[in-house]
Amino acid sequence: MNNKVKKHNHSELPLEKDGADLFLKIISTISVFLFTITLTGYFMVNSLVNNWDKSIVDGFTIQVMPDEKDVTQTELRVNKVIVFFESLEEIEKVRLVGEKQIHKLMKPWLGDNVELSDLPMPKLVDVRLKKGFKSDFSKIAANLAEIAPYTSVNSHQVWLNKLLNFAKSIKILTCGILILVFLSCTFSIFYATKTSLGIHKNIIEILHVMGATDDYIAKQYARRSFFIGLFSGIIGVFIAALALTFIQSFASELKGGIFDKASLNFGAYISIASIVMFNALILMLTAYYTVKRTLGKIM
Amino acid sequence: MGISKTNQSDAIVDMTNVCIKYGTDPEVLSDVKLELKKGSFHFLTGKSGAGKTSLLSMMYLALKPFSGTVSVFGTNIGFADRNTMAMLRRRIGVVFQDFRLLEHLSAYDNVAVPLRVRGMNENEIKKRVKELLRWVELDKSMDKICSTLSGGEKQRVAIARAVINRPDILLADEPTGNVDDDIAQKLMKLFVELNRLGTTVVIATHSQDLINKYNYPRIHLENKGLRVFPALRRVNNEQ
Ligand SMILES: Nc1ncnc2c1ncn2[C@@H]1O[C@H](COP(=O)(O)OP(=O)(O)OP(=O)(O)O)[C@@H](O)[C@H]1O
């Protein structure tokens, strides 16, 4: 007998049986799915942008054409370039790229058996910029061309800039989608809860006569909505993870592309996992305040 | 009238110039005046449609008067906020004419509702609910879902729910309409006992038997108005 009493369902409102409940589960699952996909997209683009930004800010490479007849002349040219950059205040470090490293860089193209010193290889000068310095790149390039016409500047600046702008507008777009998903989810919860209040009008009236506060009723809704949010959130993230794995297996076939740099760090994983909790909290709070507000308007 | 100030604290329910009206329908009751003293016991009579249920629902704060003032436990319900109303309702026990049980819950859980909304702990609830259900002879049916109970059983659940928290006022709408005579007797004994312990009681009924047997004053509704008939004899109702 004692055990039986403990097993009773304490919730006076049979919320799990009304149509609003199913609606809420479906809406919440879809929202979490969309949110997860979009947020993952955001983090991917974000990591791309960060990597590109770094390569732009960090520095660039100067190619110095060798003098075909005179090796000492070539060395003079290199020195001139190094001195030029050392005089600039935004430069952190200037360095001649060693033969070994060039060899390593060229190997995939030339193979093992080629003696580099036999070839008129351009010398490479690696220039690192100081952190936080936004140098006027085109001005530096123009000055350099004036004093050392035999150099060319290797920079992806122009197309990288375009790509960067593109990525930034994608970021804004994804933010917009996130906000829209969030808003539509919240409104859906609001209306589902209102509908449910209508369905259970009689029970709520009885509870009020028994002395229940609006808070007591709102808490039953909040509790139920929290669990719906948790449950459908887990399902939504799970489906999204499946979809993303599928997409990734596609992307990995495009090896070596710039999208290799798009990866998810630990923080991104935490954020995605926290969508579930976030979703449950949003459902809970929206349901709670919807009930309080709606009941506050009736007698 | 001059001493009404000092009597104010005695009045559990105080109505002045009260009109009851649903939408654009003609008034159900108009310009009603009624004062229920603490510890009083009244029958409420009148033809079907006279407004007994309407009058009671105003007392249990589910209906606001169209005009006039209603004070319950000294609080004017026209000005009370929602939390105050909830706190006042906790002191009121109600037996609805149509029971209005939570059909999907067991008899036990129905009787427990008034205690749960107060946040009482489950052990205390178990003790009180079981004891009362035993008293109304429903201990064998307490785990049954309400929708499977008979009319008389539902009525007893409704009454148990109304008295579980020893209310300051008990408002019962036809509480003995669906039960056998001996159970009706027993329920009336319960009401009388509660009244003896200080609960103000109002019982709406059509039963002339009941009125004759238990000699209490009677509030009678007729022609949109209200008249109070005093008890005929001064007898001890506890016999
Ligand atoms: N919610 C409502 N909406 C509209 N009219 C109502 C409502 N409740 C009651 N009425 C009307 O008010 C009048 C009084 O009804 P009420 O239920 O108070 O009578 P009663 O005395 O309890 O009758 P009975 O003895 O049959 O229970 C009736 O004419 C009824 O139609």
Ligand SMILES: [Mg+2]
């Ligand atoms: Mg009635």
